[in-house]
Amino acid sequence: MKRPSLFWITLVFIAVLYLGFIVAMLAATAAYTSLGEMWQALQSREIRYATGLSLLTCTVTALLSLILAVPIGYLLARSKFRGKALVEAALDIPIVLPPLVVGLCLLILFQTSFGRMVEEHVAFTYTIAGVILAQLVIGAAFAIRTMRGTFDHLSSRPEEVAMTLGCSRFQAVRFVTLPAARRGMFAAASVAWARSLGEFGPILVFAGATRMKTEVLPTTVWLELSVGNLEAAVAVGLLMVGMAMIVLVAVRLTGESL
DSSP, X not given: OOOOOHHHHHHHHHHHHHHHHHHHHHHHHHHTSOHHHHHHHHTSHHHHHHHHXXXXXXXXXXXXXXXXXXXXXXXXXXXXXXXXXXXXXXXXXXXXXXXXXXXXXXXHHTTSHHHHHHHTTSOOTTSHHHHHHHHHHHHHHHHHHHHHHHHHHSOSHHHHHHXXXXXXXXXXXXXXXXXXXXXXXXXXXXXXXXXXXXXXXXXXXXXXXXXXXXXOHHHHHHHHHHTTOHHHHHHHHHHHHHHHHHHHHHHHHTTOOO
């Protein structure tokens, strides 16, 4: 039997080294507390509120991200127009910007005359709506990238056949393309949900971290650490790890990748 070359052995070593470091971090964190202590910490009224608010805002953000990602992803995958590369780069800006800068930009936007006019009807700054908006800015960018990749890998031939049979473009997309893209849509919503769950910087700057009002799980970790309650911070951190793993496994079971 042919022995693996030094090249492959080196690659495996690098992969094992990195994976081992991740596992060591999680194992050390899990060993810091017991299940009983973790359960007791999670019974806190503030943490239960933050958990519920995180589940609510992440779900709303995932749905809104999908509403944006499907048409924008389809546009980028199926059309050619002048300045397309610039548009694609602009859509990726929330991904590469430091999260705190995203929150700062949102805060400044809502201090302008346009922002104040919007807030006369719907308050965003330091509200739950602000939490969702802060999550949406970044979550939607990841969802758009996922849907663009999904539509890129789907052949346009079935759409063209449907249109030759009398369907409009909208009908062809609705009845042919979207059913074929359902796994990609689930993956896009999942990555937006998972990204929103861990969002901290934009929420802290734009929506604040007021307990029992705009507190979500990432800001709970920060608040607990700020008062020296490391046990509660670890418990919330492990809860978030568990939620993220559930999302990752669900996406993998569909055959998609994030």
